[in-house]
Amino acid sequence: MAGINWSTEERAHLQSLVITCRQDLSNSQDASQAVQIFKLITLLLPSTEPSTLTDDQVALLQDKFPGSRTLVQWKVIQREFVRMHYMQLAEHLINQLGLDWFGKFGRDKHGEECFNEVFLAAPPEDAMVVLCSSIFNSSPSFKRNKCLSLLAEFLQSHRLVGLFWHHCLVNQGAEEEASTRKAMKERTRVTWDQSISLLTSLPDKMANMLKVDNWDIFLPKQYFKLLAQDILKTLQLVHMTIQESKDCSLVFVSQLIGKICVSGYSEVLFDNLLPHLLKFSSNNYVWSRISVRIIVGAPERSLEIILDCLLKKVPWYGHMSKLLGDAVLNNQKVKYLLTSKFLLLRHTENDLVLQNVIGYLGDSPSRACLLPKVLFNLLDAWSDGSALQHTSHEQHLYITKAILISSAHLSQKYLEENKDVFLHKLMNGMQAHLETPISRLRTMGMVVAETLTKKLSPNGPALTFEYQEDDTTRHLKTLLALPQDPGLDEIISNLKEINLITSKEEVSKQEENVINEVQEPDELELDSDDDLEPYDMSGDTKVTKVKEPVYVRDCMEGLIAKDNPDLVEASLKVAEKLVRRKPDDLSEIAVEFAKILLHLEDNYHTENFAELKLSCLCALTVHCPVPVASYLTEQFYDRNYNIRQRIDMLEVLSSAAQELSRPTQDQKDITSKSSSKDQLIPINQMPGTENWREIVQKRVESKTRRFASATKQGPQASANKFAAVAGHFFFPLMKTYDSPMNTMNLLAGDFFLLGRLVHTLAIILHSAQNTTISRQMAKTLLEFTWAIRYHVEPYVRRAIMFAVSMVILSVPTHTIKTDLQSDLIECQMWLEDIVEKDPEPECKKQAAQTILLLQDAIKKELNLDER
Secondary structure, three states: OOOOOOOHHHHHHHHHHHHHHHHHHHHOOOHHHHHHHHHHHHHOOOOOOHHHOOHHHHHHHHHHOOOOOOHHHHHHHHHHHHHHOHHHHHHHHHHHOOHHHHHHHHOOHHHHHHHHHHHHOOOHHHHHHHHHHHHHOOOOOHHHHHHHHHHHHHHHOOOHHHHHHHHHEOOOOHHHHHHOHHHHHHHHHHHHHHHHHHHHHHHHHHHHHHHHHOOHHHOHHHHHHHHHHHHHHHHHHHHHHHHOOOOEOOHHHHHHHHHHHHOOOHHHHHHHHHHHHHHHHOOOHHHHHHHHHHHHOOOHHHHHHHHHHHHHHOOOHHHHHHHHOOHHHHOHHHHHHHHHHHHHHOOOOOHHHHHHHHHHHHOOOOOOOHHHHHHHHHHHHHHOHHHHHHOOHHHHHHHHHHHHHHHHHOOHHHHHHOHHHHHHHHHHHHHHHHHOOOHHHHHHHHHHHHHHHHHHOOOOOOOOOOOOOOHHHHHHHHOOOOOOOOOOHHHHHHHHHHHHOOOHHHHHHHHHHHHHHHOOOOOOOOOHHHHOOOOOOOOOOOOOOOOOOOOHHHHHHHHOOOOOHHHHHHHHHHHHHHHHOOOOOHHHHHHHHHHHHHHOOOOOOOOOHHHHHHHHHHHHHHHOHHHHHHHHHHHHOOOOOOHHHHHHHHHHHHHHHHHHHOOHHHHHHHHHHHOOOOOOOOHHHOOOOOOHHHHHHHHHHHHOOOOOOOOOOOOOOOOOOOOOOHHHHHHHHHOOOOOOOOOOOOOOOOHHHHHHHHHHHHHHHHHOOOOOOHHHHHHHHHHHHHOOOOOOOHHHHHHHHHHHHHHHHHOOHHHHHHOOHHHHHHHHHHHHHHHHHOOOHHHHHHHHHHHHHHHHHHHHHHHHHHO
């Protein structure tokens, strides 16, 4: 167009023509004149090809532009009209929109179509800006409704494809581009920003303005579905242009996709766009390059959202190479996301994300060099004891899965060459996992150690641990197998199904077929053996070769019998029953009996050994609380015990404290429940030997008539038996907790035992509630826990929060307000700090519950004061 002369007279003629058209449209009452003006405006738009004009259209143009002109000259006129006059003329038409003005020509369908064509045939960017600006700046009226209708038709007719394609074209004029490069670049950037901002914010603006009257096409799901279709059509044009060896630019499309994803609509966009990209790029290199450009070329701030969406939706890691190419080697942002952030700083339950990330890294020889570094980083994070304490279980499970998947993608040759490095990191992680008090983390470490050692040494001895299989462990073991390619048949079939179902009748017919299939009777016959009823063997008793002990001393001798396992088992099973009978000499032998039970080991694999042993120790502590409790609290800090025995001591003390604190009636129920039907009964209590006084009393009662209804007796109050002995259970347990020993160090490695100690002290305090000593116990417990409140182990912090809860529940509210107010205020500040900063979700949850409990207690006391 540079060689075409465009004189000042011709520009003035075009401007005069536009002014005349505006005046005629404003003042004319003739519908045919308005229609002719609309047709003239349409002919001056670039979408009208001069070579395809009809005779009437040529006559109309020659009437307005006298003289002969070439096709190139007509193109110059169209370009000048759009550049200088179209926007003002279109805004004038919108401003004239009213029911009376539009009714002059709009009653005729042809007149309305000519008016609509002024906007639908115009340059898409200009038309959309005019329509959206009019909608946003107008109140509810005929004008706004008409603009909404035009915009909806504009979108449904896929006019945005022209806008996208316009920005994909590359200017071939090298000299012109070089001379005006800076100005064009700035103008293009501003235009792109305005267009992208308008396109991505349109649904939100429509929702804010129209509210409940919003149109379906402007809802995000429908709108971005249309946008995805227009993007796909544009990419098809790009594909055909590249096949013709012509250049295209995908910068605008990639920036638009990035802006849509940042706005929160990545799911809707890729639900409609990704299946087509996977289908086209699976066997077409050009389509694969197009996919890489629009994804990797997006703005950096949107790359994380785009990759996150792709990793969750791509069905197999082999397709990731088609969509990303080698971007992880060339783009630092992509490399950081795929090798660090998605693996170490985020977590998700969807294994597909890990399979796609790690599979993409190991799928190509050029990218395989990154996978060993990734695995080393994962093992470092997995084996870090501090990270194990301060990361959530979900995050740690995610890293564990990543380690197993990464090892599956590494070649056996590489694993054997770096076997020593892997084993060193693995052993460090194993030590950290086996030391944790959380059983699921220990099991996780065992599974990883078993699978990786087998992978590193397939022909060597297998490392095995004893743990209970569950769904998590079974799932972890399956991750060592590489996933198979499911193919794209499902995606392609889903695309076809959209076109197959075209009517409601077909949908109803398919639903009826499904219902009929479900309602078909099952033709399988039951086995006739199922009708047989099994014998009731619940009352059968095991026949033993030895006689059960009848006295406590005989039971003690039976427990220490080394060469008679049947006698040991029989003595252990009857031990609690004998203690519950409370023989006269029980207090003399209680400590010795407790010592035997405490050191008793399960050498013969006795059924329910731990339960029988602890229940007997608990019975001894209940019936002889002072000597046995004093013995257990003293032995807790002795050197000659292992962790299991110390935990047994704490378990016995807490169980005995709870049993002693129960009312007398409950105590009788416990005794009766613990005694089975073959319990030893004294001779004077055997059936048939009733006392003669009882017989006479029953006869008198049966012949006595009463004329008043018997009064119902409520629950009788009983003294708390634990109140007198609570101090023997509580205070000795805290005397030397900070003194390290060779076999126990509560403030160092034995944090699990420390947590159990705090938990036991809290239970003992709760058992002593409403007693005179409870206030002193509560204050002492708060002082004890205050020194360890910032313990690094979540288990200990949770035990401390449990202790604070027991203080709140066990001490009267007026005591909290007077004696413990300052202590509990500091506790509340500590709990609030945990809610805000603690990395463990369970700790945060328990801290929030404890705060609510404390606030509830304070409110109750305030209400009592007001009364």
